[in-house]
Amino acid sequence: MKKIIISISILSLCIPLFVSAQIDQRCWKEDECIEYRKANFVGDGMDPADGFYSAEKHQDAEIACKGKTDAAGEPVGFCLPAGQSVTGISFGGKNKFSNIVDFIQYIYRYGFIAGTIIAVAMVIMSGMFWIFSGGNTDGITKAKNKLSGAVIGLILLAISYTILNLINPYLVNLRVPSVWAVNRIGLAPAVCSQLKDLEKASLALAYTATQAASVSSTEQFKAGFAKVASFNIKPNESECGNGYFTQDGKGLMCEGYTCKTENQVCWKKNNEMQRKCTDGIIAGNIYHSGIVANADSNVIQAILEEWEFPWVTNAGGEEIELCYVCNTFPGPDSDGCEYASLGGDATGDDVTNHTQRYLLPGDAKEIISKATSGCKDYGGLKGFLLEVEFNEAWDFTSEVAYLGNNNGTSIFVATDEDIEKKLRANSISTDVYIKKEQIQSKGGIQVNIDAAGVKDED
Secondary structure, three states, rough: HHHHHHHHHHHHOOOOOOOOOOOOOOOHHHHHHHHHHHHHHHOOOHHHHHHHHEEOOOOOHHHHHOOOOOOOOOOEEEEEEOOOOEEEEEEEEEEEEOOHHHHHHHHHHHHHHHHHHHHHHHHHHHHHHHHOOOOOOOHHHHHHHHHHHHHHHHHHHHOOOHHHHHOHHOOOOHHHHHHHOOOOOOOOOOOOHHOOOOOOOOEEEEEOOOOOOOOOOOHHHHHHOOOOOOOOHHHHHHOOOOEEEEEEOOEEEEEOOOOOOHHHEOOOOOOOOOOOEOOOOEEEEEOOOOOOOOOOHHHHHHOOOOEEOOOOOOOOOOOOEEEEEEOOOOOOOOOOOOOOOOEEEEEEEEOOEEEEEEEEEHHHHHHHHHHHHHHOOOEEEEEEEEEEEOOOOOOOOOOOEEEEEEEEEEEEEEEOHHHHHHHHHHOOOOHHEOOOOEEEEEOOOEEEEEHOOOOOOO
């Protein structure tokens, strides 16, 4: 019974995540947002910093801005023309809300967790009353009534989202008119490979990898930009670890991504400030965007039966593997995704921040050759996917999910149960596949895995 109730809870809250291909124009640097508010909106008694909607604390801003900081390590987020609303009572340690929708959504999540804890406690208490009733009919009846009431309440709580969505989708998809200030200049992406019009873009060196630690302030960056004479470096010539100015007239920057040695990947580990070249073809960090640092994730997992940290268990096997897909189903493998290289393990468990990292070794030329040859009689190579074994709470076995790439962040494609069905129906967008050009590039590819966007099989 408890398993069914928990499953309903998961299904009712599974809302797909989507990340746009380009950085949103609502994204601002913190200092620029403050200056903008000072000049245009803030009056006496108002703090300009109150209008900065930090990507570090808000998942929607982090997704839109492609991270919590820009290439220079400065905080980014949305910018409010007005200040945030402050409530007199703190809800779960939070009392600042950007608008009424933000408040309602937070209260719903807060109330759901609190209500679930109370309902589960009532179920346990009812069971104890029943056990200690000593066969007394009245005691058993009261225990049964409490138990049934708690279970019914838990079920209604779990499916409340579905019920409201059936009545009217706008009851759960609340929206208010857009109040975010638009950044006309915008932000440069973190990595130079993600620039718009990549073939036409030109860069100028801002700092080398060895200079990165000493050049850290905004004023130093602006002073360096003022001295740039010409932009004569192409993005595919930008070296890993170096910082580059983009041609935007405001000193925006991106990080280089190419490595001098073949079969190396340029990537940034979750506990480091700078990208470095490491032997491998694909690498990334593993995290859960729904759990903040220092949070007690065990309480949340116990209620929702979601993924458990460590998100990917290093059991001595190859929990993360690369597989290739052909244009014509099924290809060389019966389920449609054939292994392309050696797999890798999740390492570097950071219990405080609930993060891990992974690295897939291999020879890019051999991998492409194997995939091209394997798809020769199946319409040619379509692309690659990551096959990841996730660690599920309340379950002794791992569950497999197939993930694609959405501008450096994983995007859920299918579970192990439905991958064959989706490939047979050709229902997976070609945009999510990891391209062979990305694997062959000097600098490999970084794909960070977000466990929050991965669906559970059951």
